[in-house]
Amino acid sequence: MTLQKTNNIQNTLNNRLSVQVSLNGLSFLVSNAESTEVFLFLENILDYSTTPEELLMEIESIIYNNEDLNTNFQEVSVVYSTPLYSLVPGSLFDETKASEYLKFNSKILANDYMAHDVLEIQDIVVVYVPFMNINNFFFEKYGSFNYYHSTTVLLRSILENQKYSLPKMYLHFQKNSFDCIVLKNGELQLCNSYAYKTPEDFIYYTLFCMEQLKLDPENLPVLLCGEIDKEDENYKMAYTFIRNIDFLESNAIITKFASDDKSHQHFILKNLV
Numbered sequence: 001m002t003l004q005k006t007n008n009i010q011n012t013l014n015n016r017l018s019v020q021v022s023l024n025g026l027s028f029l030v031s032n033a034e035s036t037e038v039f040l041f042l043e044n045i046l047d048y049s050t051t052p053e054e055l056l057m058e059i060e061s062i063i064y065n066n067e068d069l070n071t072n073f074q075e076v077s078v079v080y081s082t083p084l085y086s087l088v089p090g091s092l093f094d095e096t097k098a099s100e101y102l103k104f105n106s107k108i109l110a111n112d113y114m115a116h117d118v119l120e121i122q123d124i125v126v127v128y129v130p131f132m133n134i135n136n137f138f139f140e141k142y143g144s145f146n147y148y149h150s151t152t153v154l155l156r157s158i159l160e161n162q163k164y165s166l167p168k169m170y171l172h173f174q175k176n177s178f179d180c181i182v183l184k185n186g187e188l189q190l191c192n193s194y195a196y197k198t199p200e201d202f203i204y205y206t207l208f209c210m211e212q213l214k215l216d217p218e219n220l221p222v223l224l225c226g227e228i229d230k231e232d233e234n235y236k237m238a239y240t241f242i243r244n245i246d247f248l249e250s251n252a253i254i255t256k257f258a259s260d261d262k263s264h265q266h267f268i269l270k271n272l273v
Contacts, residue, residue: 015039017073017142018272019059020150021134022081023049024175026058029269031254033074040068041257045175052131059134063141076145078138079272080130081174083193084108085149090123101127117152121159122188126152150268154179155191157271161251167215170248171206172267173226173234178202180209189213199237207241217241223248225267 014034020027023046030040044058063069086101098114108129117126128149138145154172158181162168165185172179176197182190190213194205210217225248228234238245247262249255252270255263 015073016075016077016273017069018269019076019078019138020081020269020272021055021059021078021131022150022174023051023055026055026062027266027269028062028069029254029257029273030068030073031273036253036255038254038257042066049176052133055131056133056137059137073142076138076142077272078134078145078147079150079153079268080128080147081150081268082128083177083195085126085128085151085193087151087188087191088125088127090118090120090125093125093127098127102129115147115149117148119152119155119159121156124155124188126155148272151179151191151193153268153271155181155188157251157267158183158248159186159188164221167213167220169206169210169215169220169222171222171224171226171228171238173224173228175227178205178226178234180206182209182213182215199233202234203237203241206238218243220244221246225250225264227265229262229265 014032015030016033018029025043025045028040028042029038031038042062044062084102084106086105088101095116098116099108102108112129113132115128115130119126126149130147135147158170162183163186164183167182167184170181177193177195179193180190190209196202196205207217210220221244222242223246247264250263250267250270252273254270254273257266
């Protein structure tokens with residue numbers, strides 16, 4: 001667990017709390033709603049994949065043992081980074097059939113609650129399964145709050161800020177998984193998530209996506225964000241097979257949580273606020 005603090009938290013009613021939840025870890029960010037000032041960034045990375053029940057226990061422990069999180073906030077947002085999602089064209093979406101969109105590519109249970117986010121910029125609906133035990137905890141703790149899927153945050157940031165007519169690929173890295181997004185003429189061509197264990201797994205999926213979309217790794221611009229850096233084995237593997245590679249700079253109002261934090265890192269959390 002790492003804890004980074006830039007200031008004592010004051011005037012908490014003007015602050016926002018942003019939380020990222022995944023089966024491999026948790027991140028908490030407290031920032032001022034009217035400025036770029038970061039008061040608290042806390043990250044708990046797990047060495048194993050856990051369950052929603054165990055995650056809730058971790059969340060309760062972190063919050064109840066950190067006085068800065070036991071206060072009122074102007075805004076509370078939770079983002080779920082899970083593979084349980086699917087994209088549906090807005091014109092075809094039927095809320096009463098939400099589970100139908102997921103059951104063919106995700107393992108869902110009969111009592112799973114289905115939620116959806118709307119990306120009006122391209123008439124896309126992101127259907128997903130939030131963790132209702134965690135939602136219930138946040139509601140009881142803080143009252144009304146917003147929640148989203150990480151794909152919604154990622155796509156919104158890319159679609160709103162990246163204007164490019166030729167094909168372009170975006171790779172967002174998290175622990176043991178990555179998201180692959182391809183745009184062409186400003187329109188979404190591909191959005192999928194892949195679990196991987198080795199750099200060889202990662203590059204296999206990436207090159208397979210390029211092959212299926214008839215994209216040339218010698219020329220295709222590929223932008224990286226999330227938990228990756230030049231020293232990572234994934235970066236070295238990508239650099240071996242892809243010629244036009246760079247990091248995606250965040251356009252969020254908060255670009256750094258600490259002096260050693262880079263703009264492309266913690267991309268979801270930065271673009272959630």
